[in-house]
Amino acid sequence: MGRLFGTDGARGVAITELTCETAMKIGKAAALVLAKDCDHRPKILIGKDTRISGDILEAALCAGICSVGADVVKLGVIPTPAVAMLVKKYNADAGVMISASHNSVEFNGIKLFAGTGFKLPDDVENEIEKLVLDKPEEMDKQLSEGTEVGRITYCKDAEWDYIRHVMKTVDIDLKGIKVCLDCANGSASVCAERIFKGLGASVVMINSEPDGTNINKECGSTHMEALKKAVVDNKCSVGLAFDGDADRCLAVDENGELIDGDKLLAIFSKFMKAQKTLNNNCCVVTVMSNLGFFKFAKAEGIVTATTKVGDRYVLEEMLKGGYNIGGEQSGHIILLDHANTGDGEMTGAMFLQIMAKTGKKASELASCMESYPQVLINVKITADKKGKWDKVPEITDAIKMYEEKLGGEGRILVRESGTEPLVRVMIEGKKTGLITDYAHRIAELIEKM
Known part of the structure; x- marks a missing residue:
């Protein structure tokens, strides 16, 4: 697997890359490191989440944790943010989420949370x-033995504790809003309907019947086509799409047009500024x-602070600067x-709250920003090629050349994924045909080299 932890925990093809043995070792190491100062x-x-491999990896993690004398409390299928919230509410010493987020079913991952509810530094x-x-x-x-081994x-x-937590963040009845929820056949399937119905919205559900193998399969926040169609067909006010572990949300307006994370951030920031709740503007x-x-x-x-890719780095910057949205x-x-x-799910609930409070349609709110x-383009790489593409002069020189051609009318960003064996080539600019051509040329060059 190379380095164990990427930008969002340990991740790989379940059983063959992220093995049961590795999961058990992570359980042992996490228990020893995160609870080493415990006086209890x-x-x-x-x-x-709902992946078929989740039960196997859960069993291995439990074995590892209990073998060094720590107790395990199993939460079952639940969103990642629920683990982060409950670890603090239940006064636990750490939390573990078994999920590969937006990735397809063959992948799985292990995310760790400290007793504070934050991801680990x-x-x-x-x-x-290092221990693993x-x-x-x-x-x-x-290792423990006899009566010292952990209990499950x-x-x-x-x-329900998580559902109530999300619902408490909304202080207005959502009656009159018809929302379509795409649960990606993942963690949101167990609670999204109850959250939004409980808040007063009329709900249409799609991709909410997980069978262990269909998580993120042509659905959810990485495949928005089904939601776009469902919103228009059912005459919904808005659509919300989650990923496999429900820590992401993208939206669709009443016309079936995408509202991505950048537009959601724009909508939230503008509303929060008007309400005087945007910390440090x-x-x-x-x-x-x-x-x-x-x-x-x-x-x-509105001031912007920019970080490298990864929600953990966004959070670090927020904590450092005293900011409350990112x-x-x-x-x-x-x-x-x-x-x-x-x-x-909280993101989706807050978006609907803004719709209710402003009386504006989703498309009106999204018009505050022009994308x-x-x-x-994602270029697949093998494990032995990670960290090498940017050391090849032919590649770096080509990127520099195309950047100069774009001038001030666009930009190029080439980076390795922190969660998948991919190099991502992203180009942004006013002329779609031109940036598409440049992106394909750079991607083909990386593939060739």
Whole structure:
């Protein structure tokens, strides 16, 4: 697997790359590192999405955690942000989410949360990684036995505690809003309908019948076509699409037009500024955010802070600067007044709240920002080629040449994915044909080299 943790936990093809043995070692290491200063028996929560491999990896994690004397509380199928919220509510020492987020079913992953509900900082992940990859014998010296081994229990209230938490963030009845929810056959399937019906909205459900194999399959926030059609066909006011673990949300207006994460951030920031709740008048975004967002922010007098790609880096910047909103074009929106991580269902609920309070249609709200055309091409790479593409002069020289040709009318961003074996080539500019041509040329060159 190479380095164990990427930008969003450990991830790989379940069983063959992210093996049961690795999961068990991560369980041991996480329990030892995250609970090392405990003056009590450590308690670790485990949640999962709907993937068929989730049960197997959960069993391995439980074995690892309990083998070093920590207790496990199983939350069952639940969204990632629920784990982040419940680890604090239940006074647990750590939380684990088994999910590969937006990836297809063959992948799975392990995300770790501290007792504060925040994702782990790099130095703590590095400590866990070192034990797993370099010092497994050190963990074996700390195995428990007899009455000291950990216990496994199941929490029956996790879903409802999370549902109530999301509903409390909305202070207006959503009656009159008809919303279509695409649950990606993932974690949102267990709670989205109850959240939005409970808030008073009329609900149409699609892709909410997980069978272990259909998570993210031509649905959810990475495949918006089904939602666009369903919104128009059912004459909905708005559509919301979540990813496999429900920490992302993208929207569709009443005409079936996409409202991506950048536009959601623009809508939220503008509303929060008007309500005088936008901390330090700033929104945190990443280098992948659309040029149109920066133009919007300048026109509205909103400050932007920019980070590298990854919601963990957005969160770090938010905590450092005292900001309360940030996110990514992909739909990771962090509303720090209410959540410690991206929360798709909360994002969707807050968007509907803005619709209700302003009396505006989704398309009217989205018109506050004009998006520049973007072309994104993913180039598959093998594990042994990671970290090498930007050391090839032919590639870097070509990127520089095309950037100069774009001048000030666009930009090029080429980066490795932190969650998949891909190099992403993104070009943004006013002329779609031109940027498409440049993107394909750079992608083909990376493939060739």
